[in-house]
Structures are given as structure tokens and as C-alpha cells.
Amino acid sequence: MNSREQALNILYKVIKEQKHANKMLNELSKSKAMSSSDIAFIYKLVYGTIQYKIYLEYVVNKIINPLKTDYKIQVLLWMNLYQIKFLKTSIYSVTNEAVELTKKINSNLSGLVNVVSKKLQDTKLWEVNIKNKQNITPLEMGFPFWLYKQIQKDYSTEVANKIVNISNEQCNFSFRVNLKLITQKEFEKKYMQEWDLQKSNIVNNGYLTNKNIIKTKEFEQGLIFIQDETSILAVELLEVKKNSKVLDMCCAPGGKLTYIATFINKNNLVDGYEINKSKEKIINQNLKRLQISNVNLNFTSALNINKTYNRILLDAPCSGFGVFKRKPEIKLKKYSDQEMQELYDLQYDLLKKAVESLDKKGILVYSTCTINKKENQNQIEKLLRSYPDINLEYQQQFFGFEGNNNGFYIAKLKK
Numbered sequence: 001m002n003s004r005e006q007a008l009n010i011l012y013k014v015i016k017e018q019k020h021a022n023k024m025l026n027e028l029s030k031s032k033a034m035s036s037s038d039i040a041f042i043y044k045l046v047y048g049t050i051q052y053k054i055y056l057e058y059v060v061n062k063i064i065n066p067l068k069t070d071y072k073i074q075v076l077l078w079m080n081l082y083q084i085k086f087l088k089t090s091i092y093s094v095t096n097e098a099v100e101l102t103k104k105i106n107s108n109l110s111g112l113v114n115v116v117s118k119k120l121q122d123t124k125l126w127e128v129n130i131k132n133k134q135n136i137t138p139l140e141m142g143f144p145f146w147l148y149k150q151i152q153k154d155y156s157t158e159v160a161n162k163i164v165n166i167s168n169e170q171c172n173f174s175f176r177v178n179l180k181l182i183t184q185k186e187f188e189k190k191y192m193q194e195w196d197l198q199k200s201n202i203v204n205n206g207y208l209t210n211k212n213i214i215k216t217k218e219f220e221q222g223l224i225f226i227q228d229e230t231s232i233l234a235v236e237l238l239e240v241k242k243n244s245k246v247l248d249m250c251c252a253p254g255g256k257l258t259y260i261a262t263f264i265n266k267n268n269l270v271d272g273y274e275i276n277k278s279k280e281k282i283i284n285q286n287l288k289r290l291q292i293s294n295v296n297l298n299f300t301s302a303l304n305i306n307k308t309y310n311r312i313l314l315d316a317p318c319s320g321f322g323v324f325k326r327k328p329e330i331k332l333k334k335y336s337d338q339e340m341q342e343l344y345d346l347q348y349d350l351l352k353k354a355v356e357s358l359d360k361k362g363i364l365v366y367s368t369c370t371i372n373k374k375e376n377q378n379q380i381e382k383l384l385r386s387y388p389d390i391n392l393e394y395q396q397q398f399f400g401f402e403g404n405n406n407g408f409y410i411a412k413l414k415k
């Protein structure tokens, strides 16, 4: 199977069947079935087509009837337009490859794909002509109108425009040092210059780099852990001490759990809860690589907790509308009202459980990777109204344009 066919199959599964792109791409890359340059090309085709899918579909629909065209062929045409417009691939190679691919899907359609692909090079066709001028940029950036409107309503047009404009950028690559194995001082002495690192402005243990650190022996040996600065911040705000009694209520895949564990004594265990047992493997892989053993994992709902703690992290399940840069398929996700309501209810039930499990003078950090006010500020406001013994010490909505990061929300509360 060649690169374009692989990309098309992955795209179809992501768009039609809501599968996760990064999971399939990682598996493909691990299988070593293709060269690293082919893999890089597939990543580009898949992520780029998803990022701009809404726009690509709009343009392609000017020349085909979507109701009468096989869906896989439509995905192929979106991928073709992405290559022509954004990768500047020659029309000759795009069309030829697409026709060959179509023969495998339905040879009757190869004539149509040939004609449509050639038409897609017409730059007039690429123009966006819609009545609502405010929606032109969101459409050009492949950003869903409903989400643009929601952000405008929650914050402002300026914030919404800034989010749209950066939504297809590659975000900063950041990591933290595994304090279990090496101090920051030792690490910096050895790697600061060699890896051309920049220290984070918002956390103590955070570094930005352009180096592909996943391929280094230091990554394999567990000296570093790739993590957004905002996720690192959520843990640092917990002020974990050596003998703190710590609970991580929603812990898979263990990014924050493994950081918490480095602040407490070796024989002090951090309790991690995770409802999804299928994530046990990935948590254990992270624990093993980072050589961390002072955790006590529980695969059940955090709503079943019946102990108290003086440090609680609730990194809640959320809509994810903050991580378009890393997971562009989030742009294509539309939850029903009922699904959203269930999510709000679960988040609030978990928050209530967290407050009820928190000792006096204890610290609770609530975080999500979304920019949706109803999952963030509104939940905390409601909590503060219901629990007068809880104080808000810090609250920040990161939108993702401040330091080329992802959208993230953090609230730090004290009893």
C-alpha cells in the first residue's frame, strides 16, 4: 500500500468512524512497514486534511454533488485539494495517484476523480463566498462556525479570532525532567546548550525545544517526560510535600500522576483513580519508563472514593476544545446537547466528590483541556456558591495563543 492509500484509509476512519488519528499513525509508524519519509508524508496528509476538512469540503462541493458521490471518494478529493493548495504538489502527480487509487475503490469513478481533481487547481474555486462575512476566516481555517460563535459568546470576537488564526499551527514542544532520576541542575548542566533548550516562563520544571526528543536515549531511559507547560503547572500548583496525602482522581495515561509521585517520599503512595481499565497498559508503560513505583492504582470511578486527602488533583474528562493543534479531529467533533449535559454533570459530581474528600487546609486543583466556559469557570462558580468553606486561590484560562500552547483551564482551591 502506498503513502496516499494509507493516508486515505486513516482519514476515512477518522472522519467517518471517529477513530483517533494519532493512535493509527503511531501504530503505522511502529510497524516499520514504511520508510520514515513516507510516514512523515502520511502524517502531513492526514493532519492537514483534517485541519482544513471543513474548508476543503466546501470547495469540493462546488463541483460535485455530495449526496450522489461515494464518501471515500469525497475524502480522496479533499485530500487532493489539500495537496494542490497547501502542499503545492503538481496537479499531474495528484491526479495520477488519485485515479490509480480510485480504480481500487470503484473503477467506474476514476473518470470523475480525474476531471474533478484537475478542476481543483482553479484558484477562483478556492475563494470563500458566503453571506456572513464574519465566518469567512473560520471557514478558510477549517474552524467550525458553531464553536467560533460559542467562543465569541463566552469571551469576545477578538479571542475567537485569535483562536481561529492559530488553530492550525504546530504548538510548542515541551517536556519536564524526571526528578526521580535526575535533578534539574544536573540536567541543565548537561543538556541546556547541547539541545538548545529554552526554560519555560510559566513553570519551574519545563523546557521548550525544537529537537525531536522522542528519538533520544534520554527519553527511552526516562530522564524526561513530554508534557504541555499547562499540565506541568497544574501539578506544581498542588504544592505537594514529601508526606502529603495525594489523590489523582482521573489519572490515565499518568502524565500528572508520575510528576506528583516525584515530590513525595518513596514509601508514600499517591492514589490514582481511572475508570477506564483499558488504559492500565499505557499508565504502566509510563511508570516503568520513568522508574516510578510509589503509586496505588485503582481502576474504578473516582466517585467511589471514601478516604480523605490534603492534596487532590481533578484533571477532569472534558470536551477537549483546547487541543486542536495536537488533535485536529476535535474540530470535527460535535457533541449532542445531551452528551454535553452528561459531561457537565459528571464534572460537577467529581468536583463535589473532590471537595468532600479534601481535608481542612487541603488544596484542590481542577483542570481541563478545554476553553468551554460551562466546563470551567461556570463549574467553579457553582462549586464556590455551594461550598462556602472553599476559596479560589488561582484561576487561569489558557487559550493557546499566549505562548503557542494548547487551550487549558486551571483552578486552584483551598479548604
Ligand SMILES: C[S@@+](CC[C@H](N)C(=O)[O-])C[C@H]1O[C@@H](n2cnc3c(N)ncnc32)[C@H](O)[C@@H]1O
Residues within 6 Å of the ligand: 231, 249, 250, 251, 252, 253, 254, 255, 256, 257, 273, 274, 275, 276, 279, 300, 301, 302, 303, 315, 316, 317, 318
Ligand atoms: C483528561 S484525562 C486525564 C489525564 C491525566 N490526568 C494525565 O495527566 O495524564 C481524563 C481521564 O478521566 C477518566 N475518567 C472519566 N470518568 C472518570 C471517573 N468517573 N472516575 C475516574 N476516571 C474517570 C477518563 O477515562 C480519562 O482517562
